[in-house]
Amino acid sequence: MSINVRIPTILRTYTQEQSQVSAEGATLTDVLDSLESSFPGIKARVVDDEGKLRRFVNIYVAEEDVRFSKGLDTPTPDGSQVSIIPAVAGGC
């Protein structure tokens, strides 16, 4: 399952400055593991020691915040767009 992953500025040091990379996986967890094998160290920035999504990271699969869906178990169909975005303290 080929997935497009949008990488935020702050993580581009891991991806040789690429803002969009490919990964494989049927769920978000698989996709993150796939990213980790291509770009070592990136997973730990997004997932903590207990395997949970870090508090200040938002991940969107097809524009939907995964916290509204199945979290790290959210399915990632072939061709979907995954975006990793810092949870900016949105203030209007």
Place this chain on the structure above:
Amino acid sequence: MSITAETSTGSTLREGAFGHATELACRECGSTQELGPYYVCRECFGPLEISYDFPAITREQIEAGPNNIWRYKALLPVPDDIEQSPNLEPGFTRLLRADNLARELGLTRLWVKDDSTNPTNSFKDRVVACALSAAREFGSKVFACPSTGNLANAVAAAGARAGIKTVVFIPSNLETPKQVNSAIYTENLVAVDGNYDDVNRLAGEIAGEEDGWAFVNVNVRPFYAEGSKTLGYEIAEQLGWRLPDQVVIPVASGSQLTKVHKAFRELVTLGLVEDKPVKIFGAQATGCSPVSEAFREGWDVIRPVRPDTIAKSLAIGNPADGVYVLDIVRETGGAIADISDDEVRDAIVLLARTEGIFTETAGGTTVGVLKKLIETGQLDTSLETVVINTGHGLKTLDAVTDLVGPAATIAPTYEAFTAAGIA
């Protein structure tokens, strides 16, 4: 002390560009990094905050300053010559004693900090002024923001005054007055088909892609956020250099509440006011009340929601400062409550009819929650209380259009007048 950091254009910052600010520190994990247009911790993605090395400062020095936020410039991340830069000179708004409303609610002493009289009629002028200073020092070529309205107004106006290009992004369903209130100052208003959280996310992406764009509440957020401290400083100074017992503050991102608390603590540390307990209360609308829900349920995390409320300026479904609001409210013995949209509207009318202050839906939320907290006994009516009015009612006229209007429409005759029963 000198700071070295890169500006957007790659040149070094000038000496004293950020006043007595020393570095950025992560609120979550404590990691530090140099001052710059950064808002996210490299280690844990947590929010970055400005650290300072404050000089000794006296009440007299502050009192000798101008009647705007720059009287507190020594406590803000701005250069000493900030007053020379073209700006809207916001702040030092009135703190009004609200005896009629106090009597109506059974409070001993109530004050309204009325920020509706700022240059663009909301408290946003304060935070934008600080962001503008940072953008200038970084050599940014565009001054931008995602906004539910008030911030866009403030950014567009401040940018016009400063002669810098502005681009503001809003949800396309925003009230017309708020759209016009921004578009009047800038030709670059962008309406996005989505809610505020969608607009905010887009802004974050653009901030990462475009060079030299200062998004006030994104990549220069740590500088921006400090502006809200001036609300706390002013409340204390205007009460005669003392802290109130209770403060009720609207909660959107939660930033304002955390900064008002920070301001009070700074004043105590600097020896400008006596230390005493201040209970901090947060106000939300039920249709977007993730922080209130977390408080009520005793959670340590915020569950994001999809906002659905007329209090559009509080419609942040995923407030990353929310956890800090919980900490502060619990630590200080305060509370967070939420009220329905009807209660918000009724509270707007109540404030206007008792005190002659016309607040927008966010202010209606704050006054309505004040009322609710009194009814539940969570707020002590014998203690001196301040509520913050963050924006003017003219910005959300639609909210009350069906609640108020002429008592009668009469023919131009004295008979018609007496028949109407007005006298």
